[in-house]
Each structure stands twice: as structure tokens, then as C-alpha cells.
Amino acid sequence: MPFDFKPDGVLPEVIHVQPKRFGDDRGWFAETFRADVFAEAGITEPFVQDNHSWSAEKGTIRGFHFQITPNAQAKLVRCLKGRILDVAVDIRKGSPRFGRATSVELSAANGAQLYIPRGFAHAFCTLEETCEVAYKTDAYYAPIHERGIAHDDPDIGIDWPVDPARRILSDKDKVLPRLAELVEVPELVGGTL
Numbered sequence: 001m002p003f004d005f006k007p008d009g010v011l012p013e014v015i016h017v018q019p020k021r022f023g024d025d026r027g028w029f030a031e032t033f034r035a036d037v038f039a040e041a042g043i044t045e046p047f048v049q050d051n052h053s054w055s056a057e058k059g060t061i062r063g064f065h066f067q068i069t070p071n072a073q074a075k076l077v078r079c080l081k082g083r084i085l086d087v088a089v090d091i092r093k094g095s096p097r098f099g100r101a102t103s104v105e106l107s108a109a110n111g112a113q114l115y116i117p118r119g120f121a122h123a124f125c126t127l128e129e130t131c132e133v134a135y136k137t138d139a140y141y142a143p144i145h146e147r148g149i150a151h152d153d154p155d156i157g158i159d160w161p162v163d164p165a166r167r168i169l170s171d172k173d174k175v176l177p178r179l180a181e182l183v184e185v186p187e188l189v190g191g192t193l
């Protein structure tokens with residue numbers, strides 16, 4: 001099959017996806033998404049939106065972001081140019097892993113993807129200049145339902161690979177609350193969001 005799927009070792013709902021690259025004298029080809037194969041791996045919600053972000057500088061941190069119900073989003077993230085540290089945090093109230101995070105390096109070179117389910121917050125840090133990130137979501141962008149968590153929340157404890165003084169964040173992200181201060185987090189009901 002043209003994809004390998006592996007549940008994350010810390011947050012098993014997060015799935016590492018590795019598309020197979022078919023190389024030849026010209027270069028390589030890879031399928032990067034297939035609804036049928038992804039459904040067999042348990043990723044069944046149809047994706048409805050594609051996003052693409054370009055970050056100029058190394059040390060750009062976007063997030064943590066998530067959307068609350070009824071527009072919670074699952075995301076399928078990959079890096080088209082450069083390298084990023086991609087991070088997901090379980091923020092489902094009632095989850096035994098509430099507040100736990102996992103991270104992985106996604107890069108144009110490794111072609112790896114990360115599936116982040118609804119109920120998880122997402123952030124990434126660019127590891128070099130000029131990084132491009134593309135990701136699918138299974139719910140539309142809904143600004144009124146968008147929420148965020150401080151990237152440097154000590155209760156989440158991400159060791160971002162860039163000096164705090166050199167981090168590049170949006171004004172919005174600079175003032176995000178800590179997870180403990182959030183009023184609305186996704187409610188884990190009966191094991192599903």
C-alpha cells in the first residue's frame with residue numbers, strides 16, 4: 001500500500017502517516033491522500049478544506065490553535081518546503097491524557113504527515129527559513145469558534161527549539177491563555193469528541 005499509518009506513542013489518537021515515494025531517474029512520485037486507504041486506517045471524516053502557510057523565518061511559531069464544537073477540526077499536516085516541529089496536545093476534557101503533547105519533525109525531505117483529530121490543539125515551529133506547510137481540515141474555518149493556547153504554557157511544557165527572544169509569533173498568539181485558563185475545551189463524551 002502507498003501509505004504507512006502508525007498511532008503516536010504518546011497520544012494514540014494522533015496518527016503518523018508516511019506516504020511511499022516511487023523514485024525513478026526523474027525524481028519521485030507519491031500519493032499524499034486517499035480517502036479509501038485513510039478510511040481503512042480510521043480517518044473517516046471527509047476533509048473539506050485545504051490550507052497552505054508560508055513562513056519566512058526560522059523560529060516562527062504558529063499556534064496552539066483549535067476550533068470548538070460545532071466546528072472542531074481534525075487536521076492532516078505536511079511540510080512542503082523546509083522543516084517544522086509539529087506538535088499536538090490532547091485538550092479533551094475527561095481525557096486520561098488531557099494536556100499531554102506529542103511532537104514530530106515534518107519536512108519536505110521526509111514527506112511525513114501528522115493526523116491530528118478533533119479535540120487536539122495544534123502548533124508548529126519552523127526549523128529553518130522559508131517553510132511551507134499544507135494541511136487539510138475536516139471542518140471549515142470558523143473564526144467565532146477559533147480558540148488558542150499559549151505556545152509556552154508550562155503545563156504543556158514544549159521545549160521549543162528556538163530561544164524565546166528569537167521566536168516569531170503573531171500578535172494574536174502572543175497573548176493566548178494557558179490551558180488552565182481556558183473556559184471552553186472540547187468535551188470528551190463516551191470516548192469520542
Ligand SMILES: Cc1cn([C@H]2C[C@H](O)[C@@H](COP(=O)(O)OP(=O)(O)O[C@H]3O[C@H](C)C(=O)[C@H](O)[C@H]3O)O2)c(=O)[nH]c1=O
Nearest residue numbers: 051053062063064065066075122123124140141170172
Ligand atoms: C486558519 C485560517 C486563517 N485564515 C485567515 C485569518 C487570518 O487573516 C489569516 C492568518 O490566520 P492565522 O494567524 O490564524 O494563521 P495561523 O497562525 O497560520 O494559524 C493556523 O496555524 C495553526 C498551526 C493551526 O493549526 C490552525 O489551523 C491555523 O490557525 O488567515 C483563513 O482565512 N482561513 C483559515 O482557515
